[in-house]
Amino acid sequence: MPAETLPHEKGFHISWDQIHRDSRALAWRLDGRGPDDGHWRAVVAITRGGMAPAMIVARELDIRLVDTISIKSYAHQTQGEPVVLSKPEDAMVGDGDGVLVIDDLVDSGKTLEVVRSLYPKAHFATVYAKPQGEPMVDTFITGVSQDTWIFFPWDMALQYVQPYRGTD
Numbered sequence: 001m002p003a004e005t006l007p008h009e010k011g012f013h014i015s016w017d018q019i020h021r022d023s024r025a026l027a028w029r030l031d032g033r034g035p036d037d038g039h040w041r042a043v044v045a046i047t048r049g050g051m052a053p054a055m056i057v058a059r060e061l062d063i064r065l066v067d068t069i070s071i072k073s074y075a076h077q078t079q080g081e082p083v084v085l086s087k088p089e090d091a092m093v094g095d096g097d098g099v100l101v102i103d104d105l106v107d108s109g110k111t112l113e114v115v116r117s118l119y120p121k122a123h124f125a126t127v128y129a130k131p132q133g134e135p136m137v138d139t140f141i142t143g144v145s146q147d148t149w150i151f152f153p154w155d156m157a158l159q160y161v162q163p164y165r166g167t168d
């Protein structure tokens with residue numbers, strides 16, 4: 001489906017600069033809130049969208065232990081059942097205590113529900129959150145309405161746009 005043909009009412013276009021700023025804001029909000037003297041032990045990124053925010057959060061909070069859980073649930077804008085394709089070693093995450101699980105956004109909450117069932121003690125953080133998924137996330141930065149599709153910079157490219165008044 002072309003990106004312009006939205007089943008959603010609205011589009012919210014996020015630049016690299018914006019995701020960088022919002023991911024930094026997420027890191028600062030999480031700073032000092034870990035269970036070990038305020039520290040977090042590790043970061044787990046939910047691929048693929050969580051990888052850029054997780055890298056920025058890990059860098060800001062000086063967390064060097066970083067791993068990924070690979071989950072696929074959407075094909076373009078159509079949701080399927082989330083499937084776990086790979087996950088960290090059990091010894092690394094355990095029940096999730098002291099672990100930050102990071103994703104770019106929560107929409108229906110289904111992806112986080114699957115990861116929460118694996119790591120019930122982890123802290124779940126996303127940069128953006130839609131209302132339906134909010135109960136699944138512990139910390140997020142920006143709320144976005146349910147009828148909005150968020151476009152991330154890794155899914156977009158700069159392109160020519162016709163002038164508003166057209167040309168002769």
Ligand SMILES: O=P(O)(O)OC[C@H]1O[C@H](OP(=O)(O)OP(=O)(O)O)[C@H](O)[C@@H]1O
Binds near residue numbers: 047112
């Ligand atoms: O709250 P939910 O309704 O489950 O939706 C949120 C998830 O959907 C998107 O991932 P997607 O499955 O499209 O994979 P990707 O990160 O590889 O693009 C997004 O990055 C979240 O992980």
Ligand code: HPA
Binds near residue numbers: 105107148149151152
């Ligand atoms: O609004 C969205 N944008 C990008 N990916 C998504 N996956 C679920 N919802 C969204």
Ligand SMILES: [Mg+2]
Binds near residue numbers: 046047048049050103
């Ligand atoms: Mg994802």
